[in-house]
Amino acid sequence: MRPGASPRRVGARCSPPATWGRTSTSCASRRASRNQGPPSTTGSGRSRPRSPRTDPQSSAVQWRSPSCSGPERSTNAEETPMRDAVAPFNVLMELDKGVLEPTDHTKRRHLSDMHGMYLEEPDEAAGDALVYTVHEIVVPESPDHIQCSTTILQPGRVGREFFMTKGHFHEVRGRSEVYLGLRGEGRLVMATEGGDHAVEHIVPGSVSYVPGGWAHRSVNIGSELLVFFAAYVGDAGHDYATIEDEGLPVLLTDAPDGPRVERNPRYTQR
Numbered sequence: 001m002r003p004g005a006s007p008r009r010v011g012a013r014c015s016p017p018a019t020w021g022r023t024s025t026s027c028a029s030r031r032a033s034r035n036q037g038p039p040s041t042t043g044s045g046r047s048r049p050r051s052p053r054t055d056p057q058s059s060a061v062q063w064r065s066p067s068c069s070g071p072e073r074s075t076n077a078e079e080t081p082m083r084d085a086v087a088p089f090n091v092l093m094e095l096d097k098g099v100l101e102p103t104d105h106t107k108r109r110h111l112s113d114m115h116g117m118y119l120e121e122p123d124e125a126a127g128d129a130l131v132y133t134v135h136e137i138v139v140p141e142s143p144d145h146i147q148c149s150t151t152i153l154q155p156g157r158v159g160r161e162f163f164m165t166k167g168h169f170h171e172v173r174g175r176s177e178v179y180l181g182l183r184g185e186g187r188l189v190m191a192t193e194g195g196d197h198a199v200e201h202i203v204p205g206s207v208s209y210v211p212g213g214w215a216h217r218s219v220n221i222g223s224e225l226l227v228f229f230a231a232y233v234g235d236a237g238h239d240y241a242t243i244e245d246e247g248l249p250v251l252l253t254d255a256p257d258g259p260r261v262e263r264n265p266r267y268t269q270r
């Protein structure tokens with residue numbers, strides 16, 4: 001347990017604005033797991049494999065500090081507040097900006113953090129431009145909880161490729177994730193370790209389901225910010241190394257006739 005924290009402490013840090021009226025009670029029911037994901041616009045044609053289940057043996061809540069692996073810049077990396085997720089709380093989101101109030105943790109990735117992820121290296125003239133920002137609501141890394149975040153992806157390109165997130169598998173491969181598009185136009189590139197891939201659209205109102213076992217990377221194909229909300233099982237974790245080593249099977253490139261899904265010539269399947 002976090003020093004000084006009490007799992008029974010009641011009271012969220014954030015009070016809703018008066019215009020929200022009474023705070024809602026908890027959801028009455030939880031949706032049963034779906035048998036199939038949304039249709040893919042692109043894919044290998046092979047059927048999607050069942051997700052490997054590598055659930056940890058214990059579901060005990062781990063009240064530990066969040067760890068964000070990989071290079072990052074954080075506004076408050078030294079001391080990240082952890083919400084008392086035993087008590088209900090509200091966070092207010094600016095839908096078109098993805099800003100959370102309050103925000104527990106913010107990470108920013110610049111071009112220098114994306115080294116080796118693009119086919120070409122960025123122009124020196126681009127400097128160390130900001131590529132994306134992630135605002136996180138920090139709760140315990142446990143399957144009893146749901147991690148939520150907003151991502152704000154800048155428009156831009158490196159060579160023919162659009163600005164994108166690093167992308168990752170979940171460390172616990174069976175853990176799934178949901179995306180809700182809020183602003184802009186993007187693509188969600190997903191792939192399994194077996195080499196299957198799928199590309200879904202991210203637009204305001206799109207809900208994308210990332211099943212367990214599928215790596216995911218978002219790509220801003222537009223000329224304005226791409227903003228989306230994501231939620232995933234609390235203990236999922238981020239495995240960046242697999243994509244750093246192998247890449248993803250496809251790339252999103254800016255072609256004369258529009259965004260194009262291309263085979264990644266550097267992709268190396270295990």
Ligand SMILES: O=P(O)(O)OC[C@H]1O[C@H](O)[C@H](O)[C@@H](O)[C@@H]1O
Nearest residue numbers: 134149150151165166167168230
């Ligand atoms: O973690 P990245 O691959 O850099 O992607 C940026 C973010 O995208 C989504 O919001 C995920 O839910 C986050 O977990 C992730 O941090």
